[in-house]
Amino acid sequence: MTTAQDRIHRKIATEIGAAPGQVSATVDLLDGGATVPFVARYRKEATGGLDDTQLRTLAERLGYLREMEARRETILASIRDQGKLTDALALSIAKAETKATLEDIYLPYKPKRRTKAMIARENGLEPLLRAILSDRRADPEVLAGAYLSETVVDTKAALNGARDILVEELAENAGLLGRLRGFMRAEARITSKVVPGKEQEGAKYSDYFDHDEAWNKIAAHRALAILRAAKEEIVTVEIAPEPETGVDRAIGMIALEIGIPGDAPGDQWLRKAATWAWKVKLSLAMYVDLMSELRASAFEEAIAVFARNLRALLLAAPAGARPTLGLDPGLRTGVKAAVVDATGKVLETATLYPHQPRMDVRGTEAKIIEMVKRHGVELIAIGNGTASRETERVVADTLRLLPDGAPRPVKVVVSEAGASVYSASELAAREFPDLDVSLRGAVSIARRLQDPLAELVKIEPKSIGVGQYQHDVDQRKLGQALEAVVEDAVNAVGVDLNTASAPLLARVSGLGTRLAEAIVEQRDALGAFASRKALLKVPGLGPKAFEQSAGFLRIRDGEEPLDASSVHPEAYGVARRIVKACGRDLRAIMGDGTALQRLRAEDFVDDRFGLPTVCDILVELEKPGRDPRPGFKTASFADGVEEMKDLKPGMLLEGTVTNVAAFGAFVDIGVHQDGLVHVSQLADRFVKDPHEVVKAGDVVKVRVLEVDLPRKRIALSMRKQTSDAPQPDSASKKAAPKPRRGKPEGSGKRSQGNETGALGAALQAAMKKKT
Structure with a gap:
């Protein structure tokens, strides 16, 4: 069974x-x-x-x-x-495969409030409905005369009661509901219209003031834009079949369920009842069902986009353990500066005022040079918010003042999304109790250049700012998805047990916040862990937590060489058998791929560890503790291009992908406003999903297509071909789904424009014709 x-x-x-x-x-x-x-x-x-x-x-x-x-x-x-x-x-x-189907079946048996159909049954009108259904040639008016009473005063009331019973039965017919739902999924259209008088208030949703497209074709980002506009009462939304033919087909399905073969008096009454059932009950039920499905699918896609972007950001290339100066740019309040050593320890902080109103450029230059020389700074991380390019220019001028032949730090513009959230957090207050909130942001900027993963885990994933409508979606599901991404990223890279912060350790498999804090407390009290097995002495950390976490924790230069690898302690015996077969010392073998080449993985399989584990051990012995993240690379912004007004169509620039959405990728080109590479401009081929081509953190070369200063829009292209998109004609304008305009979910202090107006519509239309 x-x-x-x-x-x-x-x-x-x-x-x-x-x-x-x-x-x-x-x-x-x-x-x-x-x-x-x-x-x-x-x-x-x-x-x-x-x-x-x-x-x-x-x-x-x-x-x-x-x-x-x-x-x-x-x-x-x-x-x-x-x-x-x-x-x-x-x-x-038993056969129902979805929750919706189960609920459809349960509808007739589900306890419910008193309904019109219940009252009609109490008034003895169900036999009238059965009489009409069984004898179509009889006149319903005549039949109704036999069912009058004190509560049913005339034939109209009797027939209305019979109709109420029929409508309820149809609305609780699981088979009919399933067929209607399938019809609507295939044929329904979603339309949105502006609420009269809301045109100016909702200008950012202007693309959806008179929008109409197939329900099953609407992209998630357009659906989310419409849902938000409706929530803000800017537009009204309808999901319905084509008014002329679609509604007739829906009513015809209802009539077929009743069985209306001819044009007898009973058939005519039933046909009107079927029309009534659609208009007052079933069309509304279908609207609710399809709206729920649309919302769920759009939310799912938005969460998936956020998760992919977050994963790319977390697994971005680390600059490495190098002394770093972090700069959090500002104008009136000054540029906050913090120097951290190779391990991320804060060495010095300062506030610099190179911009208006103080314009203390000389003092700023002197202070930066002093910090660079004193601490051997190798990297300068500059936040990408307000005054970022101005600050970068001051840093560039300062570095030119260093003596010829002297080491010059590399300056890098870093996303500061979430830095302010971290600075004001309880965690930051515990980490830097004596440091001003504004200076904590500079520390975070410096550290996220050294190791993005180690620093970003301190920030709630939803605050990192790489999502698409993240505040609109199911927050519980979003939180679960993003937590899973963080967990997978941390464990894919591995964690240094003796240097990792409690927030980073908390993301390790099997640990969590309480055990992570206990590990740090013991490390602070007794010094560095000499081996993985020493973890078992941490209060509360038992065999199960050790089993789950040990393989993801690294100890460099410890008592046990294998502790620096991802080989799990339970498999150390297999690793030693492999090493013994090479006839050399374990430390000499680790990292020497040539010594392992002659071995056959099959020779080391036993009852407990199969071929997959043995193969993993061989790979790990060849490259112990390898970091799966890419090598460090940074974009170089063009000199003299610091604001949108400096951009001209045709310019070739370098930038960093900050966010990837369903309709394209946003790129930071150093002008305080991310440009959009529409999906049709990502490559010289058809691209269905932008994630096929780019991910957050990628350094890319782009060409400026269009600059819209009033609406703060920048259209970019990554195509190598010189021919741009075709100009929209009247047909393509009508056929193309209208791209979203207006202010989207930004990240940090930077605002990201969305799809590029008429240009985006033309590109989408062209791609539709192509495919």
Whole structure:
């Protein structure tokens, strides 16, 4: 007999392209307290090599399907208690594959408030409906005469009551609802119209003042823009089939369900009742269902975009452990400066005033040179907010004052998104109790250049500013998705046990905030950990937490050489057998790929550790503790291009991708306003998903297409071809989905424009014709 658990495992297996046995083994591990990073890295034999993406999907779907099974049992119990559960009904409930289908089946049996149909039944009008349905040739008016009473005063009231009963039955017909929903998904159109008098207030939503497109074709970012405009009461939204033909087809489906074969008096009455059912009940139900589906799918896409951007940002190339000067630019309040050493320890802070109103350029230059020489500064990190380019210019002039042959720090413009949030946080206050809030931002900017991952984990992911409508989506689901991204990123890179902060350690598999703080407390009290196994002496850190976390923690130059690698302590025996086969010392083998080339992984497989684990150990011995992040590279902004007014069409510039959305990529080119590379301008080929081409943090070369100063829009291109997009004609304007305009979700102090108006519409239309 198939159990609910078997059903869940088979369904997930189909969805992620795995065998049911792989799913069952993974579920057992997750239920036993294992984390996704641990299972993905150290339990490949059990899972059959499922990757972290498959495992995340599995975990998410497992929760959904378990909730659904619980709901299925609740519904069965409710109908059984009512004495209405038949074998056919139980089979229908068992076969339901979505929560929506389950709820459709349950509708007739679901306890509800007193309805018009209930009152009509109490008034004895259900037999009237059955009489009309069974004898179509009879005149309903004549039939209704036999059902008058003190509460049913005339034939009109009687027929209205019969109609109310019919409408409720249709609205609770699971089969009809499913067919209507399928029809609407295929045929419905979503339209939005401006609320009269709101044109000026909602100018940023002007693209949606008179918008119409197929419901099943609307892109997530346009759906989210419309939903926000509706929430702000700028537009009204309708989801309905084509008025002329679509509505008739929907009513025809209802009529077919009733069975209206001819034009007898009963058929005519029923046809009117079917029309009434659509207008007053079923069209509204379909609107609610499709709006819910649209919102859910748009939210899902927005969360996925945010997650991809966040992952790219977290795994951006670190500049490395080098003394760094962090500058948080400002005008009136000055430029906040902080020097940190190679480990991120704060050495010196200052406030500089090179800009208006003080214009103390000489004093600023002298102070920067003094800090550079005193602390051996190798990197200068400049926040990309207000006065960023002006500050960068002062730094460039200052570095030219250094003596010939003297070491010159490399200046890098760094995203300061979230730095202000961190500066004012409780965590920052504990870390720097004696440091002014404004100076903490400069420290964060310096540290995020050294190691973006280690610093960004201190900031709530939603505040990092690489999302698309992140404040509109389901915040619980967004939080879960982003926490998973942070966890996967931290564990993919690994963490130095003796230098990592508590927030970074808290993201390690199996630890969490309490154990992370306990580790730091013991490290501060007793000094650096000499080995991984010393973790077991940390109060509260038991065998399970050790199993989950040990492989992701690194100890450089410790008692055990393998502690510097990602080889799990449980597999040290296998690693030593491999080393013994080479006939050399472990420390000599680690990092020497040539010594391992003659070995066959199959020779080291045993009852506990299979081929996947042995292969991983061989790779790790060859490159112990390798960092999966790319090499450090930074964009060079063009001299003399500091504001939007300096941009001219045709300019070739270098910039950094700050955000990737469904419709394109935003690029920081150093003018305080990110430009947009529309999806159609990302490459000399068709690009469906911008993430195929770029990710947040990439350094790219772009060409300026268009500059719109009044609306602060910059259109860019990454195409190598010189021909630009075609100019929109009247047909393409009509056919193209209108891109969103107005102020989007920005990041930090920088504002990002959105799709590029008529140009964006023309490009989208051209791409539609092409595909």
